Amino acid sequence: MADSVLVIGGGVCGIQASLDLGDRGHHVYLVEREPSIGGRMALLDKVFPTNDCSICILAPKMITCFNHPNIEVISYAELEELTGEAGNFKAKIRKKARYVDEDKCTGCGSCCEACVLEGRIPDECNQGFSKRSAAYIPFMQAVPRVATIDPENCLYVTRGKCKRPCVDACQRGAIDLEQKDQILTLDIGVVIVATGLTIYDPTPLAEYGYGRFDNVIHSMEYERLINASGPTGGHLTRRSDSERPKRIAYIQCVGARDQRSGHPYCSSVCCMYATKDSMLAYIHDNDTENFIFYTDLRAPGKGFDEYIKRGEEEYGITYIRARPGEITQDEETKNLRVWYEDTTSGGVKDLEVDMVVLSTAFIPRQDSRDLAKKLGISTDEYGFFAASDSLTSPVDSSTKGIFVAGACTSPMDVTDSVTQGGAAAERASEVLSMMEAVASP
Amino acid sequence: MKAGQVVIELNEPRIVAFTCNWCAYAGADYAGVSRISYPPNVRLIRVMCSGRVEPSFILRALEKGADGVMVGGCHEADCHYVSGNKKALEKVEETKKLLDLLGLGEERVRVKWINANEGEAFANEIKDFTETLKKLGPSPISLVKEPKEGSPKKDLGQIAGETDALLCVECGKCTASCPVSRRKPDFSPRLVVEELLEKLYPQIETSKELWDCLTCKTCEERCPYGVRFSEFVKEARVGIKELSNDGNPTRSGQIFSWMRIMSQDSLDQKRLGWAEGLAYKEVSSSPDDWLFFVGCLPHFEVSHSPIEATPLSIARNSISILNKMGIDPVLLPDERCCGHDLLFAGEADTFIKLANKNWQAFKEAGVKHIVTACPEGYYTLAREYPKVVDGWDIEVKHITEVVAEALDSGSVELDGDLLKETKVTFQDPCRLGRYMGIYEAPRKLLHAIGADLQEMEHYGSGSICCGVSSWVNCGVTAKNIQLSRLGEAKKTGASVLVTACPKCQIHFKCALHGKLPGDKENFEIPIEDITSLVARALGGGENG
Ligand SMILES: Cc1cc2nc3c(=O)[nH]c(=O)nc-3n(C[C@H](O)[C@H](O)[C@H](O)COP(=O)(O)OP(=O)(O)OC[C@H]3O[C@@H](n4cnc5c(N)ncnc54)[C@H](O)[C@@H]3O)c2cc1C
Ligand code: SF4
Ligand code: SF4
Ligand code: SF4
Ligand code: SF4
Ligand code: SF4
16 A cells, blocks of 8 residues: 655645645655745735735745655656556646756856847746746746756757857756656555645726726736746836836626626635735835725624724725626826726716726636546536535535645635645555554454 | 597598697687588597698507598698797608508598688598598508506516516616616616615606616616616516606607507518619529518608618618629518617517518418618617527528628628728727627628728617607617717717618717717718618618
8 A cells, every 4th residue: 555645736735735735754745736835925025914025924834844864755747547446546747847957057047148039038026027938947946956957948958059159058967958757656545635726817807997097917927027036026006107107906706706707706815905905015115006806895703894994094095896897908108997886876887997906706727627637526517616515514525535725725815725725634644654554443 | 438538439531630729629629619511420629720730640640540640731832930830740750651662552541721710622522531541541551559558577676687677786786787876866777776666656657767777788788787777678668668658759659650560460561672783583493592571761761861871771781782792682571670779778569570471471481591781679679589489490691690700601702992191089889789688790891891990988788869769768878879870980080980780870970960079070970881881892882
């Protein structure tokens, strides 16, 4: 019987699950698709309800996880196939070629600077607000802190044509442009899936002008703009003229609680993070005026209502109960006009602002159904992984020995993701010891 | 008996005479006091001036059972309002043209100038008219029935359920999207539903708001809960109409009258005069044949000539396009109105009658494919007919789709230099766009003729309606919508506003014909239907 745990997804939830299991003496493989673990939380500035610095909380966990004697972090890797059954799974993992020897690389960054494509490739971590090289380290606190050469853009990898200054720049001889994908076959006892969420691209809601108007952005873009380690060094600026927006409107439930875009459920986190975002803008510059257009303010949780109240009283946030119908743009100033019905006093009104932030829906990752198929677990109608019984076994999947946790099961905040990560670790450990007891009486 | 209803038991012609207060009515009165006898077939309706008699009055009289209508006024220079009688003459001429199209014959309407002391002349005219009508025989439409009172109508609660209005969370996105609410602050789609559901029928009787909606579907396009408000309105209007709340129909209901008349059995319509010289046929000879559904264009041509709209050129250009594509379409000599406007104005039963008449005619002509240049007809045939006729199996397309498909397959080529470097802008018709989801086909055609398409601020699914729908409630709000739309078109710098719907064209031209606020330059832009451009790019066609 195999007693290792496979954790898929190295966001805060997967990290927590791995740490809990590792501390209990279980051997864990943490498989992360991206070059670094950390997930969504690594990219956020502050987190509600404490407004603590997100990466400051997460980074120590990331490092502990990486250095943990019982945890093997396999980054830049994906599950190819899972066969067998609880206690005797075989997992085939594709460890993608990153063209850098992880053991030799010190993360000095010389190759990134030397790369002929420096400043040419939109940086996904920064939502495209900045450009990176083909050789890159995704963000400063990345774990593992090693370079990755992006096979989709690197001139040598794609066309075999490049003078390869990156290779010369690396004093450690870590770059290996001939590296190949590796297939690892692992014996696994139980699996935890913690692949997290993604956000809805609001372009199809044409009335809000996302993609058409420079100063309409979505909340993830906002998180990067206000983040001190983001593309603007934490200076919130408008795309159109790099000026600081003084009046900001946040539109809630964009593509969420919305039958037409296929997400009738509530994303449960955005009312809170829009309040957080408004507070941050105010903390940066206290002449900023923030307007939150909400359908219903959903702040269910201890201290959450108080958080909203503080937003109103201490940070001067104006909450307006309306889902705006349209945003129009002033051709010259690129300011935006938000058209809404004042549902409390009646009548169509409009509000001119410098920037609009769309609080866009949390949706399952596009590949969640494929992954579910590989794992033999079921999803709900939207593509979130389904629990076998959401009331009594919220982290058990439909298949024995596979657990699901965090935002890949339903929209949830960091606290809940961590709680679920812990719960999944607990269940995994329980099932492992039960099976062990049966195997060696 | 309802007021205004003419009931004559004898098998005699029934005449309604609209007579002016100052001359003709006084003349009739004089005949009476002088004891000059005249046939009892006439019922007099006194109006202050003959110029007040609209075509709608005459049509309404015919619809209600009159066999003939006379308009009596003062002699030429005697009009007490200077030129009312001249206007009367023009309106009667217009009516005659409409009657001609309907095949009712213009002899059923006449004008007579009669002085206050011309009792004899009045009596003679009535005698003569009675004789003429006897010879003509009873009007084929003398049996037009009013919608049955108490005919099955849906309960508002049921309508709200069926249109998902009960899912509304009162977020106001509909109101904030609605072109009417933007200009008429007391109108809010969500509140219309809410208030109607609260108060039910006492409210519906007075609900003007139900007529304010353009059924443009913008709110529906955006409502997060999929509330189908325009459908709610369409259904709820059936009930409201029965309570005689009719939403101020355009031209006091003239258009609805001839639409209702068109639902009659024994008409002998003469509606194909415009197609002379074009290649078409009246019966299908192969299952691949296309029928061109003309719609109300011949009638619109008559009633909208004062604003220089030329709806018939849309029909002619469409035929010319089809001919150039090697298609000789089928045209039906007895085609009826598609019924769209009646359906959306609460006369569902007349709509069903029209739909079934057309369905019968389509079957008899043996067609399986229909093309139309009118988005409303397109939507109605494609989406509403299958709901009310048995066994609908006909494919329906808009002319822009047919040409766009031919372009794709390479079976037709358009002159790519026709509008080389010309900036144009395009009005998405509600029925073509939001109702049928066709946005690309017309744009593809514009591109193919070399036009430089400049989109308006609102375009595609966010496009704004031309301001009036189903011929109701054309008022200040409608004008404001039209002007702001023309303003948007103008701002693009385009030299022509391309339309793809006869009504869009009519409504914009109408707005341009009225008083324009401030500088005309902000609004005035030539308007041309897409069929005219395409026909020209195929080496045929006429401006229109
Ligand atoms: C704009 C925004 C602001 C937010 N603000 C706050 C806040 O202030 N406070 C708060 O509590 N919460 C906030 N959240 C929510 C918070 O980000 C989530 O609750 C949390 O990140 C969920 O953690 P997770 O580990 O479940 O998922 P994620 O953080 O999404 O991590 C999932 C990980 O799995 C990896 N992965 C995905 N698919 C695969 C695969 N097939 N194979 C291997 N690896 C895979 C991903 O690369 C990622 O690293 C915010 C979210 C957003 C979008
Ligand atoms: S091979 Fe060329 S393109 Fe690729 S990482 Fe090195 S320098 Fe950049
Ligand atoms: S690959 Fe070499 S140059 Fe690049 S970060 Fe690693 S050690 Fe530095
Ligand atoms: S949390 Fe708030 S903004 Fe997000 S979907 Fe729910 S109600 Fe809408
Ligand atoms: S947009 Fe839809 S849910 Fe919102 S108020 Fe209007 S009808 Fe109701
Ligand atoms: S259908 Fe159009 S006019 Fe009617 S309420 Fe909706 S948006 Fe307004």
